[in-house]
Amino acid sequence: xxxxxxxxxxxxxxxxxxxxxxxxxxxxxxxxxxxxxxxxxxxxxxxxxxxxxxxxxxxxxxxxxxxxxxxxxxxxxxxxxxxxxxxxxxxxxxxxxxxxxxxxxxxxxxxxxxxxxxxxxxxxxxxxxxxxxxxxxxxxxxxxxxxxxxxxxxxxxxxxxxxxxxxxxxxxxxxxxxxxxxxxxxxxxxxxxxxxxxxxxxxxxxxxxxxxxxxxxxxxxxxxxxxxxxxxxxxxxxxxxxxx
Amino acid sequence: xxxxxxxxxxxxxxxxxxxxxxxxxxxxxxxxxxxxxxxxxxxxxxxxxxxxxxxxxxxxxxxxxxxxxxxxxxxxxxxxxxxxxxxxxxxxxxx
Numbered sequence: 429x430x431x432x433x434x435x436x437x438x439x440x441x442x443x444x445x446x447x448x449x450x451x452x453x454x455x456x457x458x459x460x461x462x463x464x465x466x467x468x469x470x471x472x473x474x475x476x477x478x479x480x481x482x483x484x485x486x487x488x489x490x491x492x493x494x495x496x497x498x499x500x501x502x503x504x505x506x507x508x509x510x511x512x513x514x515x516x517x518x519x520x521x522x523x524x525x526x527x528x529x530x531x532x533x534x535x536x537x538x539x540x541x542x543x544x545x546x547x548x549x550x551x552x553x554x555x556x557x558x559x560x561x562x563x564x565x566x567x568x569x570x571x572x573x574x575x576x577x578x579x580x581x582x583x584x585x586x587x588x589x590x591x592x593x594x595x596x597x598x599x600x601x602x603x604x605x606x607x608x609x610x611x612x613x614x615x616x617x618x619x620x621x622x623x624x625x626x627x628x629x630x631x632x633x634x635x636x637x638x639x640x641x642x643x644x645x646x647x648x649x650x651x652x653x654x655x656x657x658x659x660x661x662x663x664x665x666x667x668x669x670x671x672x
Numbered sequence: 673x674x675x676x677x678x679x680x681x682x683x684x685x686x687x688x689x690x691x692x693x694x695x696x697x698x699x700x701x702x703x704x705x706x707x708x709x710x711x712x713x714x715x716x717x718x719x720x721x722x723x724x725x726x727x728x729x730x731x732x733x734x735x736x737x738x739x740x741x742x743x744x745x746x747x748x749x750x751x752x753x754x755x756x757x758x759x760x761x762x763x764x765x766x767x
Contacts, residue, residue, distance in 0.1 A: 458750070574738065575738060575740050576740070578696075613676065613740070613746050613747070613748055614740065614748070615748075616737050616748070616750075617737075617750055617751070619733070619751070620733060620734075620736070620737035620750065620751065621737070623730055623733035623734040623737055624734050624737050624738065626730055626734060627697070627734055
């Protein structure tokens with residue numbers, strides 16, 4: 429069966445329509461079928477509509493995503509309460525250990541992203557993976573730093589990703605590999621993303637799943653949950669009316 | 673492979689970028705295992721055919737994906753097709 433490739437972290441500036449359209453068209457040309465861009469709170473409603481139209485014209489399935497960057501646990505919980513039912517993907521940018529731990533155990537969180545490049549500020553360890561494996565959280569790894577970093581910085585970054593991948597594998601936690609790019613020239617084909625993922629220990633089928641089944645699975649699950657027919661996990665409205 | 677650039681790099685500039693990417697990622701020892709060689713480079717269409725060992729295809733794919741510039745100018749290299757023989761490769765490309 430043909431794989432459906434997805435890039436859940438395409439960072440586009442919605443104010444720059446020309447570059448946004450070019451990026452979306454390029455993503456479609458490279459073989460992606462589904463993309464998500466983080467929602468900007470400052471973006472005007474028409475900018476988001478333009479983005480969705482551009483995706484539709486390019487034949488891409490647009491997924492709404494929001495990146496939460498809370499300072500503490502309470503802020504995270506409050507943001508999750510407000511936003512969970514408004515977006516298809518919720519990603520938490522874990523910048524403190526407290527936030528990382530809470531995000532890992534919360535079933536409303538889809539993606540855990542560790543944006544810091546320094547390994548001391550990346551809080552993905554065995555405890556985090558254990559919490560995440562019992563919830564629905566998936567580890568998101570961005571490829572962009574691999575492309576733009578050079579020398580010792582890239583070596584340290586790769587080594588950190590290798591460690592994180594190994595931990596995630598040990599705890600049977602799924603991994604999503606995203607681009608995280610804002611420049612269309614940095615976009616890579618899904619198979620090239622998988623090849624880059626092999627640099628940090630995700631090889632063969634696992635790497636391909638990280639750019640296909642894993643991200644599309646999250647979207648499918650959340651769309652089902654957000655549909656009006658969803659009642660609870662495993663329970664959905666099949667038919668309504670007096671004749672039921 | 674297809675070069676995605678706004679300029680036309682020369683054959684030497686292209687191969688320098690490829691060797692630089694391979695040696696940066698895998699070192700000189702790793703690069704020696706690839707048996708990398710340029711077979712054909714079409715300047716007009718910005719298409720290139722390179723040869724490598726079967727065991728290092730994925731390594732080369734990763735190295736090519738890590739190229740973000742050629743001669744200091746923004747560029748990307750995308751693999752279009754991989755094949756065991758040049759004849760089969762040409763058939764794949766025509767399809």
